[in-house]
Amino acid sequence: xxxxxxxxxxxxxxxxxxxxxxxxxxxxxxxxxxxxxxxxxxxxxxxxxxxxxxxxxxxxxxxxxxxxxxxxxxxxxxxxxxxxxxxxxxxxxxxxxxxxxxxxxxxxxxxxxxxxxxxxxxxxxxxxxxxxxxxxxxxxxxxxxxxxxxxxxxxxxxxxxxxxxxxxxxxxxxxxxxxxxxxxxxxxxxxxxxxxxxxxxxxxxxxxxxxxxxxxxxxxxxxxxxxxxxxxxxxxxxxxxxxxxx
Ligand code: HEM
Numbered sequence: 001x002x003x004x005x006x007x008x009x010x011x012x013x014x015x016x017x018x019x020x021x022x023x024x025x026x027x028x029x030x031x032x033x034x035x036x037x038x039x040x041x042x043x044x045x046x047x048x049x050x051x052x053x054x055x056x057x058x059x060x061x062x063x064x065x066x067x068x069x070x071x072x073x074x075x076x077x078x079x080x081x082x083x084x085x086x087x088x089x090x091x092x093x094x095x096x097x098x099x100x101x102x103x104x105x106x107x108x109x110x111x112x113x114x115x116x117x118x119x120x121x122x123x124x125x126x127x128x129x130x131x132x133x134x135x136x137x138x139x140x141x142x143x144x145x146x147x148x149x150x151x152x153x154x155x156x157x158x159x160x161x162x163x164x165x166x167x168x169x170x171x172x173x174x175x176x177x178x179x180x181x182x183x184x185x186x187x188x189x190x191x192x193x194x195x196x197x198x199x200x201x202x203x204x205x206x207x208x209x210x211x212x213x214x215x216x217x218x219x220x221x222x223x224x225x226x227x228x229x230x231x232x233x234x235x236x237x238x239x240x241x242x243x244x245x246x
Contacts (some may be wrong), residue, residue: 024103046114060155072185079192108216113140123151123232167239
């Protein structure tokens with residue numbers, strides 16, 4: 001299609017995009033469309049996030065700190081909106097969710113390959129996480145690719161080492177401007193991601209209660225609450241305790 005034939009609907013493939021919301025409930029439950037759209041929109045944002053992380057990793061490897069700061073600002077803004085989006089489902093009362101939950105079969109957010117790829121890209125490697133990855137059969141290619149790369153923390157620490165800057169010096173010497181901004185942006189990302197986890201677990205408790213198991217076979221909110229403690233940048237948190245202790 002030539003550029004003059006392109007229009008808003010053809011450029012965005014709106015005919016295909018708007019075909020993809022297909023409620024399973026019969027008769028169709030009036031709340032299922034919202035449920036599908038919040039999930040699909042989140043997956044689209046996960047796609048953009050993974051794309052931005054590719055840019056970020058290249059920028060870190062090329063020592064382009066300024067570009068990395070900008071990319072992290074974009075990533076943080078996206079994480080904020082994907083978290084906020086969950087709030088739309090706060091309006092779904094438990095008994096109404098129950099009316100269509102049976103139609104979802106064994107679908108569960110824990111099967112989201114892109115979410116796992118974001119966690120893996122960000123730096124999760126611990127045994128609990130690795131076990132969760134194996135639960136749904138073979139690890140998807142997008143996750144394997146992320147696992148094969150160094151963690152963000154490792155890339156950042158290598159960048160500091162190349163410049164001969166220690167983590168303590170980064171925070172205490174005045175000349176590290178952009179590098180310090182990048183470290184703070186990583187911490188903000190960690191906080192933003194934990195806020196997604198927290199809003200999600202609150203949503204889960206609000207809709208299915210704190211003790212109901214998930215469709216993915218977990219203990220539901222009990223399992224999800226534990227994930228809030230996970231850290232992508234343990235070193236950036238540890239250094240703060242050392243700075244505080246003085
Ligand atoms: C009615 C709203 C929702 C309920 C009741 C719900 C419930 C749950 C439960 C119980 C789990 C634990 C795994 C399991 O056993 O299934 C889970 C995991 C998950 N859900 Fe949701 N969820 C909801 C909305 C969402 C939305 C909108 C997203 C956006 C993509 C999402 C993404 C995820 C992800 C990524 C996980 C895996 C989290 C992890 O393992 O750390 N969920 N969900």
